[in-house]
Amino acid sequence: MTLNAADLAELRAMVGADNVIAGDAELxxxxxxxxxxxxxxxxxxxxxxxxxxxxxxxxxCGRRGLPIIPxxxxxxxxxxxxxxxxxxxxxxxxxxxxxxxxxxxxxxxVEAGCVNARVTQxxxxxxxxxxxxxxxxxxxxxxxxxxxxxxxxxxxxYGVTTNHVLGFExxxxxxxxxWFGARPDGGEDVDGYDLRGAxxxxxxxxxxxxxxxxxxxxxxxxxxxxxxxxESVDAASQTVSDxxxxxxxxxxxxxxxxxxxxxxEAAYHFGFPLDAAAVLIVELDGLxxxxxxxxxxxxxxxxxxGAREVRLAQTERERLDLWKCRKRAFGAIGRLSPNFLTQDGxxxxxxxxxxxxxxxxxxxxxxxxxxxxxHAGDGNIHPLILYDERDPDQVRRALAAGHEILExxxxxxxxxxxxxxIGVEKIDFMAKQFAAADLAAMRTLxxxxxxxxxCNPHKMFPGSxxxxxxxxxxxxxx
Amino acid sequence: MIEHIPGDMTVTVTGDVTLAALQxxxxxxGQWLPIDxxxxxxxxxxxxxxxxxxxxxxxxxxTLTIADLINFNASGPRRFGYGTIRDYLIGIKVALADGTAIxxxxxxxxxxxxxxxxxxxxxxxxxxxxxREGTFKLRxxxxxxxxxxxxxESLETADRLIEAIMNSEVAPVVLDLHNLENHGMDVVAGFxxxxxxxxxxxxxxxxxxxxxxASLDYEAxxxxxxxxxxxxxVLPSRVFGAIHGLGGIPFVTRAGNGVIYxxxxxxTTEHPPRQLRREKTFDGSILAGAFASGYGxxxxxxxxxxxxxxxxxxxxxxxxxxxxxxxxxxxxxxRHCAGSGVQCASESSRTAALMRRLKDAFDPxxxxxxxxx
Numbered sequence: 114m115t116l117n118a119a120d121l122a123e124l125r126a127m128v129g130a131d132n133v134i135a136g137d138a139e140l141x142x143x144x145x146x147x148x149x150x151x152x153x154x155x156x157x158x159x160x161x162x163x164x165x166x167x168x169x170x171x172x173x174c175g176r177r178g179l180p181i182i183p184x185x186x187x188x189x190x191x192x193x194x195x196x197x198x199x200x201x202x203x204x205x206x207x208x209x210x211x212x213x214x215x216x217x218x219x220x221x222x223v224e225a226g227c228v229n230a231r232v233t234q235x236x237x238x239x240x241x242x243x244x245x246x247x248x249x250x251x252x253x254x255x256x257x258x259x260x261x262x263x264x265x266x267x268x269x270x271y272g273v274t275t276n277h278v279l280g281f282e283x284x285x286x287x288x289x290x291x292w293f294g295a296r297p298d299g300g301e302d303v304d305g306y307d308l309r310g311a312x313x314x315x316x317x318x319x320x321x322x323x324x325x326x327x328x329x330x331x332x333x334x335x336x337x338x339x340x341x342x343x344e345s346v347d348a349a350s351q352t353v354s355d356x357x358x359x360x361x362x363x364x365x366x367x368x369x370x371x372x373x374x375x376x377x378e379a380a381y382h383f384g385f386p387l388d389a390a391a392v393l394i395v396e397l398d399g400l401x402x403x404x405x406x407x408x409x410x411x412x413x414x415x416x417x418x419g420a421r422e423v424r425l426a427q428t429e430r431e432r433l434d435l436w437k438c439r440k441r442a443f444g445a446i447g448r449l450s451p452n453f454l455t456q457d458g459x460x461x462x463x464x465x466x467x468x469x470x471x472x473x474x475x476x477x478x479x480x481x482x483x484x485x486x487x488h489a490g491d492g493n494i495h496p497l498i499l500y501d502e503r504d505p506d507q508v509r510r511a512l513a514a515g516h517e518i519l520e521x522x523x524x525x526x527x528x529x530x531x532x533x534x535i536g537v538e539k540i541d542f543m544a545k546q547f548a549a550a551d552l553a554a555m556r557t558l559x560x561x562x563x564x565x566x567x568c569n570p571h572k573m574f575p576g577s578x579x580x581x582x583x584x585x586x587x588x589x590x591x
Numbered sequence: 592m593i594e595h596i597p598g599d600m601t602v603t604v605t606g607d608v609t610l611a612a613l614q615x616x617x618x619x620x621g622q623w624l625p626i627d628x629x630x631x632x633x634x635x636x637x638x639x640x641x642x643x644x645x646x647x648x649x650x651x652x653x654t655l656t657i658a659d660l661i662n663f664n665a666s667g668p669r670r671f672g673y674g675t676i677r678d679y680l681i682g683i684k685v686a687l688a689d690g691t692a693i694x695x696x697x698x699x700x701x702x703x704x705x706x707x708x709x710x711x712x713x714x715x716x717x718x719x720x721x722x723r724e725g726t727f728k729l730r731x732x733x734x735x736x737x738x739x740x741x742x743x744e745s746l747e748t749a750d751r752l753i754e755a756i757m758n759s760e761v762a763p764v765v766l767d768l769h770n771l772e773n774h775g776m777d778v779v780a781g782f783x784x785x786x787x788x789x790x791x792x793x794x795x796x797x798x799x800x801x802x803x804x805a806s807l808d809y810e811a812x813x814x815x816x817x818x819x820x821x822x823x824x825v826l827p828s829r830v831f832g833a834i835h836g837l838g839g840i841p842f843v844t845r846a847g848n849g850v851i852y853x854x855x856x857x858x859t860t861e862h863p864p865r866q867l868r869r870e871k872t873f874d875g876s877i878l879a880g881a882f883a884s885g886y887g888x889x890x891x892x893x894x895x896x897x898x899x900x901x902x903x904x905x906x907x908x909x910x911x912x913x914x915x916x917x918x919x920x921x922x923x924x925x926r927h928c929a930g931s932g933v934q935c936a937s938e939s940s941r942t943a944a945l946m947r948r949l950k951d952a953f954d955p956x957x958x959x960x961x962x963x964x
Contacts, residue, residue: 217757217828218849262703273701275710276678291941300824300849305946305962306719310677310710314703334760358598360621360731400762403787459699463598491701492599531701539704546704547694554693554953555706561949573705 116156120177124159124201127169132207134158143184143202148192148538150454150508151579155182155196160207164282164290164323167203171321171567172288174201180570181286183317185226185257188249190455191536193261193316197571197578203321205256211235212324213297219329220279222297225256225322229263232327241329244271247532248440256322262314264532266365266439269490270398271330273532275313282324283312286563290323297326311558316534317569319562333364333398337408338426338435341393341415342386346370346473346485349391350466352418353489356395357462359414361407364398366490367439372449373484373497380445383438389421393489394439396432442486443497449482450499454511457533458522462492471521472496479514481507493531494522520545535573544575592616593724594698601681601698603726606658613657622729625673628655628665629814658722664714668807671847672764672783673730676713682726683709685719688954692723700728711949718962719953733783738765739796740805743776750831752778753846755799761792766847768830770839771809778846779805813843816854823851835859 116124116135124133134140135157144152156179161167174181180200187194187204196202205226213222216239221232229250232243246265247253253263259281264273271277279301280294294309295301303309312319343349346368353366369377370391378385385392395411397404412423426432446453460468469485472494476483487495496518500511519529519542529535529542543552556574559566571577592613595602597620604613610628617623655665661683666675682696695708711719743749749768756766756778765781780801782792793803814820825833827849834844834851838858844851950962 215828218826262707264701264703268701272674272678273703275707276674285941289941290938291945292938293942298826300826302822302824302848302850305942306715306949307677307710307713308942308945308949310707310713313710314707331762354598357600362731399784400760400788400791402791403785406787407785459701461596461599461601461698462700463596488701492699493701526697527699528697528702528704530704531699532703534703535705543705546697550687550691551693551695551705553691554687554695554708557952558706558708558711558949561945561952 121157123173124157124170127173128159128161128166132160132162134160143187143196143204146187146189146192146194146536148190148195148536149452150512151192151195151537153196153199155202156199158184158202158204160204162207164208164284167205167284167321167323168288168290170201170203171284171286175286175288175565175567181321181568183256183260183321183569185254185260186228186249186252188253189257189261189536190457190533191530191538193534193536193569193572195537195572197537200570205254205321205323208323209254214239215297216241219331220297221327221329223255223325223327225254225259225281225325227255227325229253229255229258232329236329237332240332242332243327244268244277244330245274248443250440255325255327259313259322259325260315260317261532261534264488264491264493266367266394266436266488267396268532269366269488270362270364275310277328277330278309278313278325279328280309280326281312281322283320283322285320286565286568295326312562314534315562316536316572318559318572320568333400335398335401335404336364336426336429336432337397337404337411338432339393339395339397339408339411339415340385340424340426340435341395341420342389342422342424343391343393343415343418343420344389345419346391346469347466348418348420349393350469350489352393352415352420353465354463355414355418356411357490359410361397361410363395363411363490365394365396366488367394368392368485368487368489369394369439369442370485372482373442373445373486376445376448376484377438377442377486379448381434381438381441383434385438386422394435439486446484446497446499449484450501452500452502452511454498454500454515455533456494456496456498456515456518457530458494458519458527459531460492460494460522460525460527462490464525464527465489465492468494468518468521468525468527472518475514475517479510479517481510481514483514488531491531492527494518516541537572537577537579540573540575540577540579543573595620597622599698600729600731601700601726602729603682603698603724604657605724606656606661606722608657609654610657610660611654617729618732621732623732624679624727625669625730626660626665626676626679627667627669628660629667629810657725658717661713661722661725662716668765668767668779668810668845669781669783670850671766671845672762672781676727677710679727679729680709680713680725681728682724683712683722684724685712686721686723688720688956688958693720696726698726716960716962718950718959720959733789734785735789736764736781736783737789737793737803738779738781738805738807739793739801739803740777740779741799741801742774743768743778746776746831746835749776749778752800756780756796757847759795759799761795763792763847765807766845767807767809768834768844768846769809769813770842771812777809779807779809781807809843813841813852813854816841818854820852820854823853825849825851 140154182202184194184204208224209226247263374385415423482499498511500507593603684694763780764783767779770776782789840855842853
């Protein structure tokens, strides 16, 4: 179906004329997220300002049988917010306020469209922070973080979104409003099933989260951030395992290989060596007491694994610059290639050397460059498969390389996604990682929240409709 | 135990393994699952906590199994520093009501493939399926762990001591308050980590009036008593108002988390002294909550009252704290819906309906036990 003028007038009446987008040119922004291999325009995008407005739009969609696509900032990397068969996209970006900060109880109540980094900025002066820090944190929203159970470099020590979200308000697929988990003025233990836990990471398929109660943590008293420079990826990988095995719990352990280090250096001029096979960023944090001894331990472990050099960030400026380079690494890829496909597999930490060798072999076999920048401490790889979308054969080889790498992750006892999610991109892998009964149980859970499958349809499950499966009426050219 | 790879800091165990046995094995490799429930849980510095199966029975040491740990979402004093089992369970194998085996999660510490189904089984008391296997993230054993305590003659003093800790730079793994000694109340704090970290924190809290020696022995005292235990969960800043409402019956409070375990019937219905009331941070009104009229009346248990200004924190009917093997109600619960009046009640019935639907979807024949409400 298409929307007619009367439909649009109804939508405008619900959320305000300025908050409905229906023109093709304007809709282009919403044709995909950061996974750009599949694109489709929604029928319209609404930008509500209140939970009640969302409830009204959802009910309206229900009456018309239109799919609902929840959207945050659209930084997801797996097509999680793709409007596969069109529908009404509900973007929460205008619901971006921090509603309350409760310093004593270390909590913050925010609207779903609040940008992740804003939370930590807002509570910094109170000596607090919000721990999950995805690399897109200066753009991605808390609502999107809840939908994808986002991680980030510091999840090694602090855990992911589900470990820091106490509760939230959600508009159900029938338009009703419910609160899950702890309430802003309530205790942290809540009776009954952990529906909050089941909703976090459900990729917007159970409803639209509108307000989120975050658990804040005390900001560390001190940091020791080190840059280890290695002659081989193997040596750097082994160092990661050895640090973990030594009983040290770093806040973060990130690896960048030579290709990505060169691109980052060309873009941001930090002073990375251009000839090193791999660099490790190891950050320790916590109380100042004893941190130097732990840092010395880390340096020794790096040296035992043949590190050419280990630099310790001398100032806060230097530390922040280092992190800026790491978090903007994806952005530097433009210097290497017109397009890239990133994968997000996870392996048990001890399998890191093996998966890195495998990626290298895939790169050679497929004739594509694959730089790596990733959360080594968690075993969460991010190979960036470089290709040119103008060359269909390169596109085919890039996809094949991605498949090979993810299959290897599953074979090594890992997972096809550590933080980016399944979306439309990795649907085909679900049946590889999960048995039919596992998938059936997930579908059962979906049915509990969304029996009619209205919310973010055609995602996650094998057999879902793909953009390529039907003739799109409004496919925008890339 | 099925698989422990120290370099991965993960372990996979079958549901019938006891937590104590698991911790014993992990300890030999310098690691532990950072959870210390009262029943048979062992800390890195072991103080086994036996408990009695029930009133009148011979003292029987029963240890918690991994399946119990998940089913009852058991935790202990160290939850302030380490969190609960929800923060460590990364994979699960469950037999559903029809006997189908499913798995959720996996062996890796970060995993967002598919829905996070495993969360549903935590605290579900076997009502959605039978836990066969769990995979957990682990932590290295801390180099050192030490405890301090401070005596408090009054709730106001206890409040001041706990606020002093919360406002200082220390990061305790335990922050408890109990009244199990004859002399009144004790605030107990525990610190874990490197030798330097612990020493620095111990020095800091000594200046706040905390002393050694101290231990977690009160845990055994509390949980070994055969009487029934109830639980309240409140905003951490409001524990003192809630404790005031108990009127002096035995309690252990995880002050950092706002969780209060108590034994017996609360006796006080009068409002706490002004200094124990805290302004609500979120909507500006004075806290309602645990000490309001009607507190602890069993007839009200399970019903969230809707009228604004009335009590909306209600403990459920008393229940035994001993985890019975089949379908009992081992862990006490607090039912609460503090906050925003009528809307809260309708939202609560919505989530209750969802939970019902979930149970019916996973157990259509109603073969498995009900989740006690």
